[in-house]
Amino acid sequence: MQEFFSGIGDSLYKLLIVENRWEMLLEGLGITLFIALISTILGTVLGFLVGIVRSTYDLQLKGKKCRKFSDYLLKALDVVARIYVTVIRGTPVMVQIMIMFFVVFATAQDGVFPAILTFGINSGAYVAEIMRSGIMSIDKGQFEASRSIGFDYKRTMIYIILPQAIKNILPALGNEFIVLLKETSVACYVSVQELTFTGNMIASRTFDIFTSLIAVAAIYLVVVLVISYLLKLLERRLHNSDH
């Protein structure tokens, strides 16, 4: 028994203390969080815009004929948006990040920027569909009531539809952020020194793969739990504001 505990202590000592490896892990975590945060923002903005285009097309133009220039523009945007969503959701993020790093940014020294771009664009496709489903789930009567008062489409969206839609999709969005955070581990394949990469590197020095991978997994888990908790607080707050 004593041997067992001293074994654990020894493993942790090698994992964390030797060469100040806890600092390396902390740095890796920092890069992971940085990539996740920036690509979440990028993905949310992108997904929001694409979701608005897709749902506006569905609500305003689907099944109708284009009559004005703006109709044709919307239709073209919708086609682009649909291709974007289909391609991104239909290919592995691993392949996407390798294309981004080895093809698009072939001369890049550092993988952080290509990684952020990849995860942002990737997440945008999912957020777009979440947004669209949120908007389409709002009862048609809400549009009609707002339009009958005299609000145009844009103001109907801003005052009536989006506040209800965003509250409804918050759990799905939160889930998407959590998935994105974990997905950033893929960036280790383009040598971004984020958390998973760091764990691997330490394992290659200590020859103790088990301890370092478990440690990395535990760190991800703690971060996810913290984010889940924060999202729950936010949801509760939004629900308090009515009913």
Add this chain to the structure above:
Amino acid sequence: MITDNVLIKVDNLTKSFGDLHVLRGINAEIDRGDVMVVIGASGSGKSTFLRCLNLLEEPSGGTITFEGVDITDDSVDINKHRQKMGMVFQQFNLFPHMTVLNNLTLGPVKLLGQSKVEAEKNAMRLLERIGLAEKANAYPNQLSGGQKQRVAIVRALAMNPDVMLFDEPTSALDPEMVGEVLEVMKQLAREGMTMVVVTHEMGFAREVGTNIVFVDEGVIVEQGEPGEFFGNPKNPRLKDFLSKVL
């Protein structure tokens, strides 16, 4: 400038959904102060007719002239004209994320440029009228069906419209709540509000209607004052319909 009393004039209005011809040429005139009650079997096109009046449904053909302006013209800003046409729906359609008070003030503040204080004062006056002033800060899902519909009526009234359109306003209500909604509508009619009402409430039609319209298969087959309309119907389809609902 049109000086006569006609508020809405409908000329040869048609509406098709694909191959389905719902309206096949409706002609109607609604004068200021009129209470036009539209009746007909389900699927006859009566609701579609009403929803065409403020272009919630886009007509396939014909014209609708509202206060002298052809609102079916593409160059017309329909949002401006809709402000003058209040609408009440079967399913109430209150905004669930806003308090009752905000439901009433949103339009006046954002569209009519009223100050918040002014709009709230006006809203409270309207809520007092329907006896729901104490619900001003409640959310719609805390109200009963009848209360919701009364709020929906005053939400439309808060925009100070020239005509009120009612699309089966009591059809989704529990029977014991129909009366309170009809009472508000009757009061409105007595005050001289121009109204177009699609309903199955024949008692209401008889009591406050000035012009009853029977729609069948997308056309108006008979219309008249309630006395003549209900007392001496001529069209066989109308006779058949009335024998079933009265």
